[in-house]
Amino acid sequence: MFGAAVIALLLCSQASADALVDGSYEAGKTKAIRCGACHGPDGNSVNPQWPSIAGQHAPYIVRQLEAFKNGERTNILMTSQAMTLTEQDINDVAVYFAAQPAAAKSVADPGLVEKGQALYRGGKKETGAAACLTCHGPTGRGNPAAAYPLLRGQHAPYIAATLRAYATDARKSDGATKIMRDIAKRLTEDDILAVAAYVQGLR
Ligand code: HEC
Ligand code: HEC
Structure with a gap:
């Protein structure tokens, strides 16, 4: 310990x-x-x-x-x-x-890394989804003062489930700005699975 x-x-x-x-x-x-x-x-x-x-x-x-x-x-x-x-x-x-140390994990599905990384770093031009790194940072550390959560090392199945919850307005904790609901609606199920796999492996 x-x-x-x-x-x-x-x-x-x-x-x-x-x-x-x-x-x-x-x-x-x-x-x-x-x-x-x-x-x-x-x-x-x-x-x-x-x-x-x-x-x-x-x-x-x-x-x-x-x-x-x-x-x-x-x-x-x-x-x-x-x-x-x-x-x-x-x-x-x-x-x-x-204050607890977060355990690092490996990428959930190595076959999805390339697509996930492109989305995370560049967003999705076709639908106008913003690049995740703008707010969550290049290594997924987020920003405490802005309440942008840390994403790195988070379980991919949870990340995917919560992105679906934003996309369907089941999760409204992003408040009046609807930042995450707006972004999640611009992603397909394949995009969600890819970016979730990539995020899990960030460290
Ligand atoms: C403009 C800033 C911004 C951008 C760009 C952004 N996010 Fe977020 N994200 C936020 C904020 C703010 C929250 C917290 C919202 C809340 O309180 O529910 C959040 C929350 C999340 C959560 C929930 C985390 C948890 O632990 O439940 C996930 C997952 C997430 N974002 C993924 C993404 C992905 C993937 C992208 C890129 C496709 C992205 N975000 C782009 C600002 C952003
Ligand atoms: C019976 C199981 C259970 C217990 C006990 C529990 N949680 Fe949770 N918690 C969950 C689940 C499941 C979620 C994800 C909910 C969702 O998908 O929206 C969650 C989500 C959260 C989140 C949001 C995480 C994020 O990334 O957005 C926080 C913070 C949290 N729990 C804190 C706590 C705290 C503090 C306690 C103790 C007082 C606690 N939980 C007890 C099951 C539990």
Whole structure:
């Protein structure tokens, strides 16, 4: 396991992101125990349908938990979990999971890398889908301040499922801007599978 020095180092590297969320790492660690059943004790989930949240930006985690509470996002497993969290609980678990190291994965389907990479880096000219790297960054690290989520190393099946959810307006957590709903509607099922495979392998 990780020694105190390593944890301190990780907390330091997360300092700028965590400064945006007023939560307690220690309190979050205790409150996060029940989350581990699905997301893994350290936020690295083993079921590819359930998102990993280790190393995810704290402001984005906060936004998503609020979205599950207010119905902009619904999920049979997750909504009931979010409903029981107070604002302070949300901040605490967000700070805890943001400080966990995310496990790197390999590309889901090597046959899809080329197409996935082209979409990720260049977008889709024919339909006007913006390049993913503009917001999620060249290596999928996202942008904490803008609540652009980290994508690298995320399970491809979850990425694909959530892009379909945006495309059908089942997920509305992108708010009034509809950034992701607009982009997902411009992708075909083949595009979604390719970009999801590529994203899983980013590190
Ligand atoms: C019973 C299983 C289960 C438990 C327990 C659970 N979750 Fe989830 N969680 C899910 C699933 C499934 C999703 C994906 C929902 C979707 O596809 O929209 C999810 C999504 C999320 C997301 C959004 C991730 C993203 O990348 O957008 C966050 C954040 C989250 N959960 C945090 C938590 C926290 C914090 C707890 C503990 C308080 C918790 N979850 C407990 C199943 C669970
Ligand atoms: C203009 C900025 C922007 C661009 C371009 C963009 N995204 Fe996003 N993306 C966002 C924002 C903001 C969110 C968070 C929305 C929310 O809260 O639901 C997001 C969320 C996501 C999520 C959900 C992550 C999770 O953990 O649930 C996925 C997957 C995703 N984007 C994939 C893509 C892909 C693939 C592309 C390129 C085809 C892309 N994005 C292009 C801004 C962008």
